[in-house]
Amino acid sequence: MAAYEEQEYNKPFSIRTWAKMLPFFRPxxxxxxxSFCLNIFLAGVDVVVPLFQSFAIDRFITPGSLDGLGRFALVYGLVIVLQTICVYISVHAAIIIEMNLGRDLKWAQFEHLQTLSFSYYNTTPVGYIHARVMSDTLRIASMVAWGLVDMFWALLYVVSVFVIMFLLNVRLALVILLIVPCIAVLTVYFQNKILHWNRKVRKINSQITSAYNEGITGVKTSKSMGIEKENAHAFFEQTLEMKRAAGRSAKLNAVYIPAILLFSSVAAAVVLAQGGYMVQEEIMRLGTLSVFISYAVIIFEPIQQLARLLADLISCQANIERVMDLLEQKSNVVDRADVIEKYGDAFSPKQENWERIKGDIVFEDVSFMYPDGKEYVLEHFSLHVPAGMNVAIVGETGAGKSTLVNLMGRFFEPTSGRILIDGVDYRERSQLWLHSQIGYVLQNPHLFSGTVRENIRYGRLTASDAEIEAAAESVSADQVVKKLEKGYESDVGESGGRLSTGEKQLISFARAILADPAIFVLDEATSSIDTQTEQLIQQATGKLLKGHTSFIIAHRLSTIRQADLILVVKDGKIIERGTHRELLEEKGYYYDLYSRQFEEEASMQVFAEGGRTGC
Incomplete structure (x- = not known):
């Protein structure tokens, strides 16, 4: 199976990309x-502090006088206290921005993920989605809350310092100003290289997250196949690639920032030499030189900080591109505006306008091609499924049995033709209206973390405890509950991991019974279930389907003999249709499938009986 290839993000630094974040910044x-106003004040204080030093030297130290020292100390102390208060308030504001912005970005992505169609999840690994929702949003929130504000402070501080230096002495100010074009040249040279490697780091991080996710969810398979060493080696190779990419990024930054420091140090040395000479010649006062020395030393840090934050700002664009790429994904199945106006959407349903579904389904000259496909898997297909009919779909593994079910459930829409539910094109009504009336019981059903009672209640959130227990009893799921230590309050574990496949199926049957939808879809696979549980599931299936329109994706043909209609699928095409008797009489593809499977089951039974008798 080919590995998922993530989209490359190679755009240069762009204000437009950052502008996409404005709706998230606005609240x-x-x-x-x-934060910005306080940082204006803080930058001003940091600029003024060396001037206090200059005043003290020229007013108190050089003349040897203490006249006015008390007032000076009071003013200086007041400035420091105000600076401390402003720092506290500024940090508090930044924390609020970081926490809330990160939450909003996560929520926006999670909400958008609920609206995307099956095709997105079929082609995008969970790890890649997880990396966008978690790590990318954290990076953006941190950069916006702290990085942008710190950049604003650093820029304001550097500009203010140069203004004051020019006012004090143009000659020395020009010497220090020489570092600015050097920084500009270095930034232009390094920004694209830094951005490239940081994008690569983020991409590899997604791959590692995906591999980590698969390693955990597939741990049973790995252990049963004894491939722990191979998994570890593959994971090591991915992390090694991550190390190399991160190392290249770090090396670029390691050259970039010290290069700025080098130019700054040279400028400071020249200032000391020139300033010392000017004081000696009494062209400049000692206090003024002390200001220049303080600025020349202190300005190194904000210039380095500005350069580092600019590099971070450049690299953070890759995170924004990845998050916005997810948010800009379009679903292949979308309700029209007038339909949403009447029926609502997934987050604001207008259930008072929903018509009750009877379950009469018509495929009217339907042709279908998957979004990424090159040929039709259904062409001019027509079928009428009256309310209450039981339709079985059979075929070998990979034949395309789920296509009809996905079309019926509007997880995909016909490329041409129509599908009618109770005589109305289902595109005239909302997706949620239809989905709320379809009950799914899958081959390996998904249970959510929580108790048995909570998982059954997902069928109908308003159901009482008595209704939940009645639903469980009707499909014999109560027999599973009786075996559990805490009964209905027992935790099923992540994805139902504490229960067997058969036990999970019975609970999912109870959940479906509780929902009481008009249409049922069953992935009827019982090959890995013990005989007793299989009998319980067969009984539950009979109760579940009674009086409902149903589609069964059949794996064991012996279980669908009583189906009202059997559709035989091969290579994505429906090649035969009819009842069990009719298809056997035709002696076609279904006949061959049934005969072959009957012989295999008979052989397995003989071997099983032989094992029990010791033969």
Missing amino acids: YRKYFGI
Whole structure:
């Protein structure tokens, strides 16, 4: 199976990309305003502090006088106290921005994921989605809350310092100003290289997350096949590639920032030499030189900080591109605006307008091609399924048995033709209206983390405990519950991992019974279930389907003999249709499938009986 190839993000730094984040910034503009305003004050204080030093040297130290020292100390102390208060408020605002922005980005992605069609999940590994929702949003929130504000402070500080230096002494200010074009040249040179490697780091991180997810969810398979060593080696190779990419990024930053420091240090040395000479010649006061020395030393840090944050800002664009790529994904199945207006959507349903589904289904000249396909898997297919009919879909593994079910459930839509539910094109009504009336029982059903009672209640959230227990008893799921230590309050584990496949199926049957939908879809696979559980499931199936329109994806042909209609699928095409008797009489593909499977089951039974008798 070919590995999923993630989209490359190779755009240069773009204001338009960052502008896409404005809707997420807007709710917190008050906190942005507070943070930026306070940083203006803080930058001013940091700029003024060396001037206090200059004043003290020229007013108190050089003349040897303490006149006015008390007032000076009071003003200086007041400035420091105000600076401390502003830092506290600014940090508080940044924390609010970071926490809330991260939450909003996660929520927006999670909500959007609920609206995407099956095709997106069929082609996108969980690890890649997880990396976008978790790590990318954290990086963006951190950069916006702290990085942008720190960049604003650093830029304001550097500009203010240069303004004051020019006012004090143009000659020395020009010497220090020489570092600015050097920084500009270095930034232009390094930004694309840094951005490239940081994008690569984020891409590999997604692959590692995906591999980690598969390693955990597939641990039983790995252990049963004894491939732990191979898994570990593959994971090591991915992390090694991550290390190399991160190393290249780190090396670029390691060259970029010290290069800036080098130019800054040279400029500071020149200032010390020139300034010392000017003080000696009494062209400049000692206090003024002390200001220049302080600025020349202190300005290194904000310039380095500005350079580092600019590199982070550049690399963070890759995170924004990945998050926005997910948010801009379009579903292949979308309700029209007028349909949403009447029926609502998944998050704001208008159930008072929903018609009750009877279950009469018509495929009217339907042709279908998968979104990424090149040929039709259904062509001019027509079928009428009256309400209450039981339709079985059979075929070998990979034949395309789920296509009809996916079309009927509107997880995909016909490329041409129509599907009618109770005489109305199902595109005239909302997806949620239809999905709420379809009950699914899968071959390996998914249970959510929580108790047995909570999992059954998902069928109908308003159901009482008595209704839940009655639904379980009707399909014999109560026999599973009796074996559990805490009964209905027993935890099923992640994905139902504490229960067997058969036990999970029985609970999913109870959940479906509780929902009481008009249409049922069953992935009827019982090959890995013990005989007793299989009998319980067969009994539950009979109760479940009684009086409902149903589609059974059949794996064991002996279980669908009583189906009203059997559709035989081969290579994605429906090649035969009829009842069990009719298809056997035709002696076609279904006949061959049934005969072959009957012989295999008979052989297995003989071997099983031989094992019990010791033969």
